[in-house]
Amino acid sequence: MPHRFAAALAAAGLVTAIAATPASAHPGPHHDTTLGELAAASHRYLGSATDNPEFSDAAYLKILGSEFNSTTAGNALKWYATEPQQGVFDFTQGDQVLDFARKHHMSFRAHTLVWHNQLPDWLNNGTFTADQLRAILKNHILTEARHYRGKVYSWDVVNEAFNEDGTYRDTIFYRTLGPGYIADALRWAREADPHAKLYLNDYNLEAIGPKSDAYYTLVKQLKAQGVPIDGVGFQGHLALQYGYPDTLQQNLQRFADLGLDVAITELDIRMYVPADEAKLATQADWYARVTKACLAVRRCVGITIWDYTDKYSWIPAVFQGEGAALPYDENLQPKPAYDAIRDALRDAGRPGRH
Ligand code: G3I
Numbered sequence: 075m076p077h078r079f080a081a082a083l084a085a086a087g088l089v090t091a092i093a094a095t096p097a098s099a100h101p102g103p104h105h106d107t108t109l110g111e112l113a114a115a116s117h118r119y120l121g122s123a124t125d126n127p128e129f130s131d132a133a134y135l136k137i138l139g140s141e142f143n144s145t146t147a148g149n150a151l152k153w154y155a156t157e158p159q160q161g162v163f164d165f166t167q168g169d170q171v172l173d174f175a176r177k178h179h180m181s182f183r184a185h186t187l188v189w190h191n192q193l194p195d196w197l198n199n200g201t202f203t204a205d206q207l208r209a210i211l212k213n214h215i216l217t218e219a220r221h222y223r224g225k226v227y228s229w230d231v232v233n234e235a236f237n238e239d240g241t242y243r244d245t246i247f248y249r250t251l252g253p254g255y256i257a258d259a260l261r262w263a264r265e266a267d268p269h270a271k272l273y274l275n276d277y278n279l280e281a282i283g284p285k286s287d288a289y290y291t292l293v294k295q296l297k298a299q300g301v302p303i304d305g306v307g308f309q310g311h312l313a314l315q316y317g318y319p320d321t322l323q324q325n326l327q328r329f330a331d332l333g334l335d336v337a338i339t340e341l342d343i344r345m346y347v348p349a350d351e352a353k354l355a356t357q358a359d360w361y362a363r364v365t366k367a368c369l370a371v372r373r374c375v376g377i378t379i380w381d382y383t384d385k386y387s388w389i390p391a392v393f394q395g396e397g398a399a400l401p402y403d404e405n406l407q408p409k410p411a412y413d414a415i416r417d418a419l420r421d422a423g424r425p426g427r428h
Contacts, residue, residue, distance in 0.1 A: 109415060110143025110180075115423030116369055119144035119181055119376035120415070123340065126150055126167045128386055129174070133406055138382065139178035144227070146183040146339075146378055147171040148388075152192040156218050160196050160210070165221050172225060183339065183378060184222055186230035186275065187215050188259050190245035197246070207250045212262050219266030228271035230307055230339070231263045232256050238278060240288035256292070257301045264302035275307030275339055281319035282328075294332055305335035310364060311380070313396070314345040314353060318360055323367035330373035338368055340380040342399035343411070344389045349398040358414035361401060365418035 113120035121144030128134055138145065149155060150167035157163050168184075175182045188211065202210065219229060235243055235256060242248050247255045256274070263272050274293065279286045289306060296303045306329050312319070319325075326336045343360050345353045368374035381387060383402040390397040401411040 105416070107420075108141045108143075109412075109419065110141060112416060112419035112423055113376065114143055116419065118369065118374070118419075119378075120419065121145050121180070121183065121376060121378035122382040123148040123185075123378060123380045124171060124174075125381070125386065126170055128381075129170060134383065134385070135174070137402070137406060139174065139180070142180060142382065144181040144183065144376060144378060145171065145175045146185050148185075148381065149192070151184055151218070151222075152186060152189065153197065153214065154192045154194045157214055158194050160194075161213070163217055163221070165218075168222070172222070176225075181227040182225065183337075184219075184226040184229045184270070185339075186233040187218060187263060188231060188247060188255070189233040190243065190247070191234070193246070202250065204250050207246070208255075208258070211247065211251070211255065211259065215259055215262040216266045219263050219270070222270075223267040224269060226267070226270050228273055228305065228337075229263055229267070230275040231259050231272050233275045234277065235274065236276060236285055236288045238285055240284035257296060257299070260296070260302050271304040271335060272302055273305040273307045273335075273337070273339075274303065275309060277309040277311050277340070279306070279308045280310060280312070280322045280325065282321040282325045286325055290328065290332075293329070293334060297332060297334075303334065305337060305375070307337050307339035309340035309380075310338045310342070310377075311340060312343045312360060312364075313393075314343065314356055314360075318363060322364065323370055326367060326371040326374050330371050335373050335375050336368075336371065337375050338364060338377040341377055342380045342387065342389065344393060344396045344399035346395055347390075347397045354398075354410050357398075358410035361411040362414040362418045365415050366422070369418065369422040 109120040120142055122138055122142045123146045124138055125148040147168055150171055155167055156165060172182055237243050242253055260272050279289060293303055293306060329336050341364060343357045345357060365377060368377055379400060382400055383406055384398055384400050385404045387399050389399045401409055401415060403409055
């Protein structure tokens with residue numbers, strides 16, 4: 075158990091010895107059972123996002139493919155990557171991630187068909203009538219979801235459709251097509267891949283509040299109208315300075331009670347760097363609490379962390395002075411958060427707990 079060894083060294087003040095440990099010295103699983111296996115014992119998945127540039131990092135891939143039983147592509151399935159020119163599709167990068175998942179018996183969350191961000195220039199800069207944009211959207215969804223038909227567990231069909239106050243986000247789709255674009259997108263996704271679970275996905279949805287209330291109202295309406303929707307994804311981009319979302323479990327439960335699956339889809343817990351023992355302990359506690367919240371809700375199907383190592387986190391590039399958000403450090407060594415997730419999963423998977 076190399077990370078326990080590392081923790082012992084740290085306790086003994088031999089931190090430099092850890093720093094000197096080459097990252098590749100301990101690749102692969104750190105215990106006899108993996109996070110994925112522990113999650114599977116509770117009929118859940120424990121996944122990690124990944125991204126194509128990381129495929130040249132063998133030590134990274136070894137852990138990704140062994141420790142987790144689900145993955146998603148952090149960028150490869152977004153519109154800018156899959157339809158870089160109008161009507162010209164490229165699934166090379168997405169296929170690379172999916173192939174890896176299949177080889178390693180991981181389920182695959184597909185992310186994302188409709189999002190206002192990372193759109194190709196031709197779409198961002200174009201001027202389209204409602205009819206034209208509807209045709210573009212339909213063709214994009216049908217073509218991409220058909221390409222992955224039968225191969226993905228779920229699709230984040232529409233990503234980040236609402237503002238913080240619960241109003242619709244002003245995107246090219248909302249502006250041009252009105253709120254009905256969401257129902258249309260879900261219907262086209264179902265048409266293209268009848269077996270993929272169809273999700274709406276967003277951030278700052280963890281606590282009960284105006285934004286999650288807006289989703290609650292919308293998915294209730296969609297279900298009442300017979301629009302195909304299977305789940306809601308709670309991204310889970312948390313930050314120590316903003317406090318833990320205490321109503322998470324209750325919030326997950328109220329969506330589940332509508333007859334939906336729920337999932338934590340992009341979990342990371344950032345902090346101001348440098349990290350210290352106290353911050354890492356709080357972070358570990360939060361990872362455990364999120365894990366337990368999901369495990370306590372029968373229809374919470376799993377947790378995906380937004381990559382597993384600080385080496386490849388999106389945080390430092392976007393939030394200046396913040397980072398250390400993931401359960402493995404930059405040297406691919408497990409942090410206290412890793413053990414916290416493990417313990418939460420293991421406790422839940424013990425016979426008699428469910
Ligand atoms: O592809 C270019 C590359 O050509 C260029 O050399 C490089 C230089 O910066 O940039 C590359 O693009 C980057 C892209 O990721 C692909 O690596 C962008 O700059 C960068 O902004 C982009 O960040 C992604 C971000 O979404 C964009 O909003 C992150 O990797 C990705 O993890 C992140 O994921 C989102 C989810 O999709 C939705 N929820 C929030 C989450 C975090 O922002």
